[in-house]
Amino acid sequence: MMYKFWMSVYKEILLLRRDFGGLVILFVMPLVLIVTITLIQDSTFKSVTETKIPILLVDNDKGEIAKNVKENLIQSGTFELLTEIANKPITETSAKEAVFKGEYQLAIVIPERISSDLQLKINQNVENILSSFGMQDSVTMPKQQELSPKEVRLYFDPATQLTFKNGVKNAIDKMISQIENKSIYATFQDQLGETDEPLFEQENFISFKEIVPKVDDKEIVPNSVQHNVPAWTLFAIFFVVVPLSINVVKEKSQGTLVRLITNPVPYFIVILGKTATYLLICMIQFWLMVAVGVYFFPYLGLPVLEVEGTLLLMSIVAFFSGLAAIGFGILLGTIAKTQEQSAPFGATSVVILAAVGGVWVPVFAMPKVMQYVSHISPMNWGLNAFYDVLLRNGTILEILPEIILLLLFFLITIAIATVYDQKKRAV
Amino acid sequence: MQEAVIHISNLYKKYKDADDFSVDNLSLSIEKGEIFGLLGPNGAGKTTLISMLCGLVKPTSGTFSITGLTYDKSAMAIKKTIGVVPQEYALYPTLTARENLRYFGSMYGLGGKTLREKVDTSLEHLGLLKFADKQVETFSGGMKRRVNLIAGILHNPKVLFLDEPTVGVDVQSKNVIIDYLKELNANGTTIIYTSHHLTEAQDFCTHIAIIDRGKIYAQGTLETLISETPKAHNLEDVFISLTGKELRDDV
Ligand SMILES: Nc1ncnc2c1ncn2[C@@H]1O[C@H](COP(=O)(O)OP(=O)(O)OP(=O)(O)O)[C@@H](O)[C@H]1O
Ligand SMILES: [Mg+2]
Numbered sequence: 001m002m003y004k005f006w007m008s009v010y011k012e013i014l015l016l017r018r019d020f021g022g023l024v025i026l027f028v029m030p031l032v033l034i035v036t037i038t039l040i041q042d043s044t045f046k047s048v049t050e051t052k053i054p055i056l057l058v059d060n061d062k063g064e065i066a067k068n069v070k071e072n073l074i075q076s077g078t079f080e081l082l083t084e085i086a087n088k089p090i091t092e093t094s095a096k097e098a099v100f101k102g103e104y105q106l107a108i109v110i111p112e113r114i115s116s117d118l119q120l121k122i123n124q125n126v127e128n129i130l131s132s133f134g135m136q137d138s139v140t141m142p143k144q145q146e147l148s149p150k151e152v153r154l155y156f157d158p159a160t161q162l163t164f165k166n167g168v169k170n171a172i173d174k175m176i177s178q179i180e181n182k183s184i185y186a187t188f189q190d191q192l193g194e195t196d197e198p199l200f201e202q203e204n205f206i207s208f209k210e211i212v213p214k215v216d217d218k219e220i221v222p223n224s225v226q227h228n229v230p231a232w233t234l235f236a237i238f239f240v241v242v243p244l245s246i247n248v249v250k251e252k253s254q255g256t257l258v259r260l261i262t263n264p265v266p267y268f269i270v271i272l273g274k275t276a277t278y279l280l281i282c283m284i285q286f287w288l289m290v291a292v293g294v295y296f297f298p299y300l301g302l303p304v305l306e307v308e309g310t311l312l313l314m315s316i317v318a319f320f321s322g323l324a325a326i327g328f329g330i331l332l333g334t335i336a337k338t339q340e341q342s343a344p345f346g347a348t349s350v351v352i353l354a355a356v357g358g359v360w361v362p363v364f365a366m367p368k369v370m371q372y373v374s375h376i377s378p379m380n381w382g383l384n385a386f387y388d389v390l391l392r393n394g395t396i397l398e399i400l401p402e403i404i405l406l407l408l409f410f411l412i413t414i415a416i417a418t419v420y421d422q423k424k425r426a427v
Numbered sequence: 428m429q430e431a432v433i434h435i436s437n438l439y440k441k442y443k444d445a446d447d448f449s450v451d452n453l454s455l456s457i458e459k460g461e462i463f464g465l466l467g468p469n470g471a472g473k474t475t476l477i478s479m480l481c482g483l484v485k486p487t488s489g490t491f492s493i494t495g496l497t498y499d500k501s502a503m504a505i506k507k508t509i510g511v512v513p514q515e516y517a518l519y520p521t522l523t524a525r526e527n528l529r530y531f532g533s534m535y536g537l538g539g540k541t542l543r544e545k546v547d548t549s550l551e552h553l554g555l556l557k558f559a560d561k562q563v564e565t566f567s568g569g570m571k572r573r574v575n576l577i578a579g580i581l582h583n584p585k586v587l588f589l590d591e592p593t594v595g596v597d598v599q600s601k602n603v604i605i606d607y608l609k610e611l612n613a614n615g616t617t618i619i620y621t622s623h624h625l626t627e628a629q630d631f632c633t634h635i636a637i638i639d640r641g642k643i644y645a646q647g648t649l650e651t652l653i654s655e656t657p658k659a660h661n662l663e664d665v666f667i668s669l670t671g672k673e674l675r676d677d678v
Contacts, residue, residue, distance in 0.1 A: 007533035011519070011526075018521035018562070255517035259578065262481050263534040264506035425483075 004265050008273025015247070016277070022243040026281055027288065030236030034289055038228040038302055054080045056095045056107035063115025065179050069108070069152075072175050092153070099155045106168060109153040119183060121147050126187045152176065225303045229293040230314075230386030231359040234379045236289065237282045237321050238350045241329040244278050245342040248333025267421075271414070275326050282322030286315065306390075313389045317399060320406040321382035327413030328378070334417040353377045381405045432586055432617045433457040433480065438489035440475050440641070448487075449475040451641035457619060457634070462612050464632035465621040466662075468670055472641040473621040474514055477590050480619070481511045493586060507535065510584030510616075514591050516571045517578070520564035524555060524574050527563060528581065535582035542581070549577045553603055569600030576604060580611060587611065589620040593627060605631055629662045637669050644669040 016022060055073075059066045073079050084090055085098060095107035124147075152172060156165050251257040260270055293305030307314065329346070336342035354360060356370070357377030366374065374380045385402035388394030433456065440450040449472045457463045465473050478484040480491065482498050482505065490497065496505050518527045528546045532538075537545065550556045553573040558566065563574060576592055589608070593601045605627065612618050622628050628635060629649060636646035645652055649662065656665045 003536070003538060004534055007530060007538075011522070011530045014522055014526055015519060254519065255513055255515040256519060258483060258513050258515075259511065259517035259531065260534065261483055262506060262509070262511040263531065264503050264536070265534045425485075 001269065004269050005273055005276075008270055009276050012247075012274055012277035016243075016281075019243070022246075025239065025243060026236075027285065030232060030239065030285060031288060031292060033235070034228060034232040034292060035296070035300070037232060038224055038297070039300060041224045041228060053105055054082055056085070056090055056098065056104050057081050057083055058090050058092050058095050058107065058109040059083065060092075060112040061110045061114045063113075064183075065115045065118065065176070066110045068179050069110060069172065069175055072171075096155050099157055102157050105157045105164070107155040108172070109155070111150050111152065114150045114152070117147050117150060118180065119187075122180075122183050122187045126184070126191055130191055225293055225297055225305050226390050227362060229289055229305050230390065231354075231383055233286050233289040233318065234321055234357075234382045234386075235350070235354050235359050236285045237318065237382075238325045238328070238353065238379060239347075240278050240281060240322070240325050241332060241350050242343055242346040244274065244326060244329030245333035245336060245346045246339050247274065248330055249336050249339050249342050253338070261425075268418075271330060274330065275323070278326050278329070279319065279322045282325065283315070283318060286318035286322075290314070310389050313394070313396065313399065314386065316396070316403065317382060317385040317389065320403045320410075321378070321385075323410040324378040324382070324406040324413075327410035327417075331413040331417040331420075334421050353379050356380070358383055378406060378409050381409075431456045432459045432461075433491065433493055433619070435480075435491040436489060438476075438479065438491055439487045440472075440479060440484065441487045442475075448641050450479070450486075453489075453638075453641065453643055455636065455643060455646070457617065459617055460612070460615065460633075462608070462618045462620070462631060462633045464628040464635045465619065465638055466623070466625065466628055466635060466666065467621075467638035468623075471639045471670075473638060474590055475641075476638070477588050477619070477621060481509065481588055482506065507582070508585045510579040510582065510587040512576050512579040512587070512589040512592050514594070514621075516575050518563045518571065518574055521562055523560045523562055524550065524566070525559040527574060528577055531578045532581040537582060545581055546577075549581065553577060553607060569596040572596050572600060573604060576607070580616075584616060586617045586619070589618065591621055591623070593622065593624060601627070625662045625666055635662070637666060639670045 016026075057070065057073075059070075070081060073081055082090070082104075085094065088094075090098075090107075092109050095104075095109065098104050099107045154169065154172070251260070261267070290305065290307060290311070294307060298304050328349075332342055332346050332349075336345065354377075356374055357363075357379030358366070358374055359379055363371055363374045363380065363383075381402040385394075385399040385406075388398045388402070392398065435453060435455040438450055438453045439448055441448045451472075453472075453476065465476065467473050475484065479486050480493065482502060493505050494508055496508070498505060519530075522530070525546060528550070529542060532542045532546060547556065547559070550559050553576070555570060555573055555577075558570065563571060566574065572592065572595070576589070579589075580587060587608075592608075593604055596604070608618060608620075609631070620632075632649070634646070634648055635652060637644045637652075645655070645665065647655070652665050653659050653661065656668055659665045659668060
């Protein structure tokens with residue numbers, strides 16, 4: 001039995017050696033992919049953290065609110081505020097044009113009289129409230145002016161990432177409500193008495209502090225390398241679905257499956273031969289990717305991938321991710337009737353699973369719904385396990401749930417493939 | 428009385444999406460040492476019958492035994508005893524002839540020197556030793572047929588099933604194949620084979636069954652078939668008189 005297994009592995013290796021295109025897909029493409037993607041993402045990553053993003057500010061208000069927004073934005077350290085382009089003050093129209101052309105990521109337009117109108121509105125409200133308490137001296141109310149609601153307009157470059165958009169929107173929203181609150185307190189104070197002592201504390205009662213996990217006082221946030229190496233390794237590992245499903249389909253179309261069924265060898269030995277061979281490929285892919293991260297990235301000016309003490313655990317994650325990928329490939333190859341079915345479907349489904357699983361855009365940067373959906377992708381399980389090991393100093397216990405999921409995925413896909421195959425053959 | 432190597436009784440096969448039975452209440456005995464020819468027009472049910480005997484397709488009902496064994500109880504034992512040469516080539520195109528044969532030989536548990544020698548002598552016997560290390564996809568139809576044949580006989584099977592082993596090959600290849608099969612038979616292999624080539628079957632087979640629409644219309648030695656059919660002088664006369672002249676384009 002062992003002999004037949006090893007001979008099956010040997011056969012698969014021979015078949016792969018003759019399949020130049022397949023080898024390129026398996027080994028060269030992932031390497032090219034990881035280097036390009038990491039380079040691209042590293043520069044955007046840097047541009048976000050190191051260089052300031054220039055944004056346009058059109059201040060039609062010239063009042064308290066505009067001043068506040070400006071101060072806050074400058075304080076955040078992320079933005080460089082521009083109020084003129086080429087020595088000409090920006091108008092809403094020119095700002096809009098520049099942004100939609102993609103020259104700037106964002107323009108903020110603060111409308112006319114927003115500060116004074118806000119103050120007016122608050123005054124009215126406070127007066128109303130106080131009068132209803134009977135604290136207002138005058139019996140006749142002054143006729144109240146009608147005020148239209150004001151909007152701060154944000155123009156985004158259509159190509160801007162959603163996450164950046166949402167971040168900016170929330171920040172500005174927060175600023176404005178803070179300003180509003182402060183003004184309300186101040187107005188109450190004005191109306192209630194002339195004491196110099198502040199009646200209301202103007203400091204925020206509740207404030208937020210972002211708590212980031214730290215190791216040795218360094219923040220743990222994946223850098224581009226720590227995200228990309230595991231993410232694209234998983235992508236590469238799952239890409240074995242394409243050559244493997246083709247391999248399984250070919251066994252059928254070449255008639256070799258018919259021969260194997262008439263041979264005195266249980267079919268699972270043949271499947272096991274494929275599993276072992278492609279698992280070996282997955283591991284080689286993984287080690288190659290890690291080697292690129294450790295030895296090659298520094299030459300490109302990218303951060304080095306630190307793998308000291310984590311290589312074994314990472315290899316375990318790669319191993320089980322490989323199993324999951326192989327199960328999927330064998331299932332796909334079993335169900336597909338032709339290569340024309342299995343190859344495009346395999347490639348597309350891997351890309352979708354990668355996108356859903358957080359290979360392209362990390363899960364934490366996804367919209368809420370997609371964050372839940374991401375859990376269905378085996379690549380997400382693998383990625384989480386890699387993060388556990390690389391970023392959270394996880395031990396085998398922390399990655400156990402993900403590993404069990406990956407193993408289950410393998411077992412279930414293989415079981416479905418076997419049942420499907422038997423059903424179909426009992427024609 | 429010789430021992431029956433294959434014993435089939437009341438065998439039926441109806442494919443799931445088919446309207447008719449492809450094998451219809453078929454009973455048959457094949458004795459040790461026979462070269463048994465299953466002859467019939469396209470769609471007669473030859474491949475279906477052989478596929479059931481090789482364990483590729485499950486019968487709808489009925490039973491059969493091979494060297495006294497059944498697939499229900501001893502599938503592995505049957506598979507070790509039989510050799511199969513499918514109608515379609517069943518080889519890895521990118522592997523060489525030698526690699527293909529060593530792999531399939533190893534699936535029968537053969538290995539080491541025994542396997543290497545068996546592969547080489549068989550290749551030599553069928554005139555392929557020169558091409559042993561060439562990829563099968565570069566082979567001509569006749570060469571592929573011969574490799575396909577060797578892949579089924581490496582383990583010296585007691586019973587050999589061949590589905591149209593000479594289809595699409597030239598006369599030279601065909602003669603090499605037929606001679607080789609005769610030699611195997613002389614060494615004790617029982618051969619069951621299907622064909623459209625009536626003259627080939629006439630020369631080659633010891634026993635013949637004419638099958639059409641899943642049923643056996645006549646069987647016996649060539650002489651009995653001819654003598655039992657009125658006005659028949661050769662196998663073709665028997666065949667036409669039993670299966671009719673109309674074309675079988677509807678399959
Ligand atoms: N997988 C299948 N599903 C449904 N019907 C089938 C299937 N295989 C064969 N048949 C039908 O069963 C009948 C017998 O087919 P079979 O292939 O056994 O004929 P054959 O005698 O081998 O013909 P040929 O000489 O063309 O090889 C035909 O009517 C065919 O259409
Ligand atoms: Mg046939």
